[in-house]
Amino acid sequence: xxxxxxxxxxxxxxxxxxxxxxxxxxxxxxxxxxxxxxxxxxxxxxxxxxxxxxxxxxxxxxxxxxxxxxxxxxxxxxxxxxxxxxxxxxxxxxxxxxxxxxxxxxxxxxxxxxxxxxxxxxxxxxxxxxxxxxxxxxxxxxxxxxxxxxxxxxxxxxxxxxxxxxxxxxxxxxxxxxxxxxxxxxxxxxxxxxxxxxxxxxxxxxxxxxxxxxxxxxxxxxxxxxxxxxxxxxxxxxxxxxxxxxxxxxxxxxxxxxxxxxxxxxxxxxxxxxxxxxxxxxxxxxxxxxxxxxxxxxxxxxxxxxxxxxxxxxxxxxxxxxxxxxxxxxxxxxxxxxxxxxxxxxxxxxxxxxxxxxxxxxxxxxxxxxxxxxxxxxxxxxxxxxxxxxxxxxxxxxxxxxxxxxxxxxxxxxxxxxxxxxxxxxxxxxxxxxxxxxxxxxxxxxx
Amino acid sequence: xxxxxxxxxxxxxxxxxxxxxxxxxxxxxxxxxxxxxxxxxxxxxxxxxxxxxxxxxxxxxxxxxxxxxxxxxxxxxxxxxxxxxxxxxxxxxxxxxxxxxxxxxxxxxxxxxxxxxxxxxxxxxxxxxxxxxxxxxxxxxxxxxxxxxxxxxxxxxxxxxxxxxxxxxxxxx
Numbered sequence: 307x308x309x310x311x312x313x314x315x316x317x318x319x320x321x322x323x324x325x326x327x328x329x330x331x332x333x334x335x336x337x338x339x340x341x342x343x344x345x346x347x348x349x350x351x352x353x354x355x356x357x358x359x360x361x362x363x364x365x366x367x368x369x370x371x372x373x374x375x376x377x378x379x380x381x382x383x384x385x386x387x388x389x390x391x392x393x394x395x396x397x398x399x400x401x402x403x404x405x406x407x408x409x410x411x412x413x414x415x416x417x418x419x420x421x422x423x424x425x426x427x428x429x430x431x432x433x434x435x436x437x438x439x440x441x442x443x444x445x446x447x448x449x450x451x452x453x454x455x456x457x458x459x460x461x462x463x464x465x466x467x468x469x470x471x472x473x474x475x476x477x478x479x480x481x482x483x484x485x486x487x488x489x490x491x492x493x494x495x496x497x498x499x500x501x502x503x504x505x506x507x508x509x510x511x512x513x514x515x516x517x518x519x520x521x522x523x524x525x526x527x528x529x530x531x532x533x534x535x536x537x538x539x540x541x542x543x544x545x546x547x548x549x550x551x552x553x554x555x556x557x558x559x560x561x562x563x564x565x566x567x568x569x570x571x572x573x574x575x576x577x578x579x580x581x582x583x584x585x586x587x588x589x590x591x592x593x594x595x596x597x598x599x600x601x602x603x604x605x606x607x608x609x610x611x612x613x614x615x616x617x618x619x620x621x622x623x624x625x626x627x628x629x630x631x632x633x634x635x636x637x638x639x640x641x642x643x644x645x646x647x648x649x650x651x652x653x654x655x656x657x658x659x660x661x662x663x664x665x666x667x668x669x670x671x672x673x674x675x676x677x678x679x680x681x682x683x684x685x686x687x688x689x690x691x692x693x694x695x696x697x698x699x700x701x702x703x704x705x706x707x708x709x710x711x712x713x714x715x716x717x718x719x720x721x722x723x724x725x726x727x728x729x730x731x732x733x734x735x736x737x738x739x740x741x742x743x744x745x746x747x748x749x750x751x752x753x
Numbered sequence: 754x755x756x757x758x759x760x761x762x763x764x765x766x767x768x769x770x771x772x773x774x775x776x777x778x779x780x781x782x783x784x785x786x787x788x789x790x791x792x793x794x795x796x797x798x799x800x801x802x803x804x805x806x807x808x809x810x811x812x813x814x815x816x817x818x819x820x821x822x823x824x825x826x827x828x829x830x831x832x833x834x835x836x837x838x839x840x841x842x843x844x845x846x847x848x849x850x851x852x853x854x855x856x857x858x859x860x861x862x863x864x865x866x867x868x869x870x871x872x873x874x875x876x877x878x879x880x881x882x883x884x885x886x887x888x889x890x891x892x893x894x895x896x897x898x899x900x901x902x903x904x905x906x907x908x909x910x911x912x913x914x915x916x917x918x919x920x921x922x923x924x925x926x
Contacts, residue, residue, distance in 0.1 A: 456794050458898070460889060647815055649757040649847040656850065734756075734811040 312365055316486055320369045327442045331397060332365070334434035335604050336404045336427055340364055342607035346488060347412030348561065351636050352553040353492035360403045360410060366483035371399035373505055374472060374479060381509050391469065393442060394449035398473050401428060401435060402454050402480060408611040412558040416565045417591060417606070425455045433600055467521040468510055475524075476686055477504070477537065477701045485540050488548060496543030500533035511704050511712070525704035525712065534701055535721050538686045542727045556639045556739040559674040564615060564629050567671060568592050571623055580621070585614050625671050632741075639674075640745030642752060643737045648675070651736070657751050658738060667741055674739040686716070686728045754856040757847065758789050759808050760817050761857065764836040764844055765864045766871045772809070772820075772832045776801055777882035778870040784885050784922040787863045795902075799883040809834065817843055866922075873918070879903075880915030881922075888923050892916060 310329055312320040322329045331337060340361035349356040375392055403410075405424030407417025414420060427433050428451045431440075439446040448462045453473050458464055472479055482501050489497025504526065511525045526534060548554075571580050572592045581593055587605040590598040612634075619630040632638040644651050659669040686701070701715040715721065716728055740748055762779070769775045780793055780800040791802040812818040817840035820832045836844070847853040870878060880899060887902075888895040896916050900907045 456792075457886070458795060458902075460894070647756045647811065647817070647843075648754060649760070649853070650815065650817075650843050652847050652850040652852060656852070733815040 314362065314366060314369070315490055316366055316483070317369050320365050327438055328368075328396060328400070330438045331400060331435060334438060336433055336435050337361070337364065337400065339604055339607065340403060340406070342609060343406050344409060344608055345484070346492070346548070347409040347554065348557045349488075349492065349548060349551070349554045351557045352551045353494060353548065356488065356492045356548075358487060358491040360406055363484055363487055364400055364403050366487055367402065367479045368396060368400040370479040370482055370505065371396055371472065374508065377506055377508060378510065386510065390443050390446060390449055391465075393446060394453055394465070395469055395472060397439060397446065397450045398453035399479055401450060402473060404428075404435065408606060408608045409558070409561065413562060413565065413611075416562055421454060421456050423603075425451045425459070427600065427603075428454065429459075430600055468524045471524050475700075477524075477534065481541070482537075485537070485544055488544060489540070492548050494544070494548050496547055497540045499536040499540045501537075503530055503533040504537060509704065511702075513712075523702055523712070525702045528703055528705040528707075528718075531703055531715070531718055531721060534703075534715055535724055538715075538724060539727065541686070552641055552643075552737060555676050555737065556641055556674065557633060557636065559676050559739055560629060560633050560639065561611075561615075563671060563674060564618065564626065564633060565591075565611075567623075567626050567629065568614070568618065571621075571626065580623075583617055583621075585610055585617070588614055625668065629671065638742045639739050640742040640748070641737055641739045642745075642749055643735050644752070645733060645735055647734055648677075648736055654752055655738075658740065658748055661748060661751055662740060662744065665744060667744070672740055676737040676739065677734060686724070755789050755791070755808055756812055756815075756817075757844075757853075757856055758787075758860045759805070760812055760836065760840055760844060761860050762864065762867045763818055763834055764841060766868055768833050768835040769871060770831070770833050771875065772806070772834070773798055774871065774875055774878060775809070775834065776805060777878045778867055778873075779805055780882045781870060781878075781885055781919070781922045782863050782866060784919075785863065785866065788859045793886070795883075795886055799879045800886045812840075816840070874911070874914075877911050877915045877918060880905075880912055881918040884912075884916055885919040885923055888919065892920065895919070 307326075308324045309321040310324050312322070314320050322332065338361070341359050343360040344350065344356070345358050345360050345363050346353075346356045375387075375395060378386060401424060403420065403424065404427055405420035405422065407413050407420065407423075410420075428435060428439070428447050430436055436447050439450060448459070449465065452459050452462045453465050453470055456474075474480065482504065485497040485499070486501060489495060507527055507530045509525055509527070510522050513521055513523045568584070569592045572584060573594065574580075584592050587602050587607075587610050590596040590602060615630045615633055618626050619634055621627045621630070644654055648655065658673060662669045662672050703713045703715060703718060704711060705713075716724055759779070762782075763769060763775075769778075777799060779787070779789055779791065780802070783789060783791065783793075789805070791804040791808070793800040793802045795801070809818070809820065813820050813834075816837055818834050819837045820834045823831045823833065825831055848857050873881075880903060883902060884892075884895045884899040887898040896912065897907060899915075900909070900912060903912075905912060
């Protein structure tokens with residue numbers, strides 16, 4: 307069958323049969339929209355090369371899934387897959403990110419949870435992806451949605467846990483792709499690891515009888531342990547240096563602040579003309595009483611948000627126009643970090659707030675707070691997870707010399723180095739961003 | 754202020770005897786609109802939040818709460834958590850500020866419920882949280898799904914108790 311070839315910087319060529327339903331799926335508007343959603347939010351403010359899209363990442367995850375399914379078949383035979391399960395896994399790999407709002411995770415608190423929206427699009431009879439999937443098998447949309455969803459979906463059978471963990475776990479196809487892709491695009495070379503070994507040594511294994519539900523597990527042989535260790539370190543370094551870079555996070559917080567201020571102004575009666583200048587795809591999120599239609603969402607992209615910010619750059623509200631200008635021209639944000647939780651430092655925070663207010667910079671808009679998620683410091687949840695965390699998300703090694711034949715990666719004696727980044731508990735650090743022109747004075751206040 | 758709210762809840766009891774209990778109790782409180790709003794997934798033992806686990810790590814790292822591991826015979830580790838002396842001092846001093854008073858008021862009404870859940874049978878709590886997770890608009894359906902997920906009989910006495918407990922949190926959602 308003739309193939310459509312996508313050039314890819316990580317895998318060279320990604321081939322899809324020209325007459326296949328998968329190519330139809332790729333050509334759906336909901337998937338094509340991902341070309342206009344940057345994979346790393348505003349990371350290009352720090353790393354100029356980070357302009358790659360969710361589309362190229364989704365293709366990459368799809369490619370890795372094809373390789374993974376071949377590996378599982380080679381090891382366990384074709385009977386390991388039930389009817390339609392392979393198709394569902396391939397489609398889920400391709401569609402897992404279609405619910406992302408503009409700038410991906412950066413604005414998720416404003417544009418809502420991307421997984422829930424992906425499930426809603428996949429199960430919506432009016433969507434193009436739903437139609438393509440339904441033509442293959444009318445039960446396929448439900449199977450794909452169940453693989454992508456965080457929560458069991460009512461009325462739909464639950465996928466096998468090992469299949470679900472290929473889509474979402476601590477070592478899934480998503481992470482295998484994005485760490486290396488983001489590393490390549492940003493130029494920060496921390497994200498490299500031996501992905502080929504990880505992918506080509508995975509296997510399935512029945513779980514021991516003491517597991518509450520005795521599912522089949524995704525496992526790796528002992529010989530892969532160093533590749534997995536490398537992968538966990540890559541994740542740690544990428545979080546530290548790229549994903550939570552202070553400049554990126556500063557402007558992402560600023561973008562959120564602008565959007566929230568836009569929503570606040572749109573709700574005020576005396577700003578009737580303000581509403582008229584809101585671009586249509588953004589209206590459901592900025593004004594009340596409008597429900598988001600699937601069709602609106604198709605046009606909700608990074609460019610639309612930046613166009614709106616450009617419009618607000620000339621708004622008569624001085625705070626909105628000032629914040630918009632700072633974002634558009636990537637300028638004017640200073641920052642400081644304070645060790646400890648917010649409740650440990652009320653005096654310092656009050657001092658910053660009071661200072662900004664005195665300078666005519668309302669702290670509600672000009673003081674941006676950012677607490678790094680625990681995942682920044684803990685790229686893999688291990689020991690503490692033994693109480694609760696299921697094998698669905700843990701990384702499990704399998705070899706005859708392990709107790710019971712299985713070992714969770716953090717319990718492997720040779721990998722003591724991992725404990726330095728997975729078992730250490732450090733005090734959190736809060737970051738605060740504010741207008742650059744007040745940086746010196748604020749740092750002086752805190753010293 | 755999720756770290757404060759979590760520390761405040763833990764400070765309201767002598768100790769929380771396991772992370773499982775904490776996870777399930779906070780999940781049920783969130784059904785009642787407790788401000789923590791942690792993201793939950795469904796795991797073998799019921800709803801589980803990585804975010805909440807991360808917050809616990811942070812509070813432990815900041816020496817605001819103390820988690821003591823206990824190796825159980827089954828090869829499982831159980832963590833008991835309690836507020837530290839430093840944690841009590843931090844809470845007291847924070848609550849003297851205006852911001853502290855504001856956020857304290859948001860959690861205060863949930864404290865009696867948390868204290869009650871802290872004395873609840875752990876298995877019932879696990880079942881109640883799972884049922885609460887499954888509930889959409891039909892309790893019978895949530896009960897059936899919980900029984901299937903937990904591999905217990907639909908007429909199990911503790912499941913019945915758990916459904917009644919879950920209703921206390923879901924009904925007024």
